[in-house]
Amino acid sequence: MSSPKSESPKLNKGQQTKALILETALELFRERGYEQTTMRDIAEKANVALGNTYYYFRSKEHLIQGFYQRTQEELLVASTPILEKERSLKARLLGVMKARFELIEPYHQFAGVLFRTAGDPKSPLNPFSAESLELRKQNTAIFEQVLQGARLRIAIPKDLYAELPNLLWIYQMGVILFWIHDKSPNRIRTHQLIEHTVDITAKLIAIASVPLMKPLIKKTLNLLATFREDLNNLLPSSNPDLELDELDELDELDELDELDELDELGKSLKVTKPLKTE
Amino acid sequence: MSSPKSESPKLNKGQQTKALILETALELFRERGYEQTTMRDIAEKANVALGNTYYYFRSKEHLIQGFYQRTQEELLVASTPILEKERSLKARLLGVMKARFELIEPYHQFAGVLFRTAGDPKSPLNPFSAESLELRKQNTAIFEQVLQGARLRIAIPKDLYAELPNLLWIYQMGVILFWIHDKSPNRIRTHQLIEHTVDITAKLIAIASVPLMKPLIKKTLNLLATFREDLNNLLPSSNPDLELDELDELDELDELDELDELDELGKSLKVTKPLKTE
DNA sequence: AAAATGTTTTGAACGTGTTCAAAATATGTA
DNA sequence: TACATATTTTGAACACGTTCAAAACATTTT
Incomplete structure (x- = not known):
């Protein structure tokens, strides 16, 4: 036997x-x-x-990580045909977002817990925790794919491009937050929200790619970088001033900087394509 | 007796x-x-x-609402001198944000719960719940004051102006989320984050106020309006298609809309002030 | 095969949030 | 003052997440 x-x-x-x-x-x-x-x-x-x-399972909450894992894998499968077919950023993002929410729909009624512990530093479900690092990586990896295969009209600056998957991940979290609260039949509202925000997102990416947005974008990206370091390292105390010093260089503008940057933006945009009459 | x-x-x-x-x-x-x-x-x-x-107190969590109430009142008091003194949007926002975080600092170690339930539709602590409506109002009211007394270089469009307090409230929530996870001594990192993001925020407001950003801003604001309706009303099912129809009008652009809007943006910016040489 | 070691399973016990019927106390009424 | 009613307070009991020492079972070593 x-x-x-x-x-x-x-x-x-x-x-x-x-x-x-x-x-x-x-x-x-x-x-x-x-x-x-x-x-x-x-x-x-x-x-x-x-x-x-x-x-x-160390706790009841840890059972939920199983759920995360599960749907993450399913999303990978479901996204493949979309990413093979679609070429525009908008369509690719839309496809992936829709797929994600179709997958988690059956779990809507218990979705509260997903976010309930999201902000608790002690919780293992907290998306910034070491325990969910792997999952978060897989998650942003999908957005990387969304970007990689997209045919773009304006090239996205390298630094922004590198950070975008993370930004899209945050965007996704926001939509999930809405979805959780969404009481409309069949969650239509969420789907409408997705359609419209995907559009806006695509446009924002285009705008942010305009050369003279560069200073603001760079500053923001630098900030994000240190932000993420803090969360990833989770060092109790680690030279807290160092990285931001570089940022301050960017910041050596006087009171007038708002208008100055707008002027720059204007200058930059002058060289874009001829306009169609309105 | x-x-x-x-x-x-x-x-x-x-x-x-x-x-x-x-x-x-x-x-x-x-x-x-x-x-x-x-x-x-x-x-x-x-x-x-x-x-x-x-x-x-209906539950242990309800005790926390008492905490909210408390610090909210204290913030009102602490903000008054700042709002009387400062006139630039940046300084006003910075002052209020700093005041807020100084107030809640003593509660840092139990701050996890503040956010833990933020995403749970069933929780009374959820900032979208009916129970916390009053508090949220008071909270955004402070941001209204920040805007109202500010001397601005570029006028903020009316529609954006009306929504800004809510957007700033969301911004504040984001910073709180960072603060909760912040393990740096004396929460220096959070204070650095505030200083830099307040700056960025002021700039974004200026950029968003540029006339030809209008279509995108308008679309975004419309979206936000319906979004907030959903959360406020909390109607289990309520003509879910109506409001977004208007949005679709704005959306009647073809595949080329990204570049089109960028062109418009460029056109608009041509008329701004002369540039200083770089 | 027996013993030693490692892995899995068990269920009783504990701590803590919450409920509830009854008791104590305060307030209103005759 | 005496009674009725409303408000406040009590503590025992319950439900559920979690822990843990011991039992059952599996695998390896001698």
């Missing part, structure tokens, strides 16, 4: 139970929501002891 | 206990943080029965 059935029995027994528990949990979450599902419910339905669930 | 001490004994007994409980709770929160403080701790220290705390 050796094992003809399961591949590697060493790795398997545990993994099987773990999968079973996650499966059961997600099923119950979908059915009755997160708070309405108790750990005892999950254990009972999965036919394991209560304590066993804690052997595989 | 009638009451020479307390004003109106009818309203008072209860209110007094309520205040006592809140006071005690905030004290403990400051000392050891939110999760480390149990309702039993609070009750014991306040010398009331456990159940009594629930007579005045």
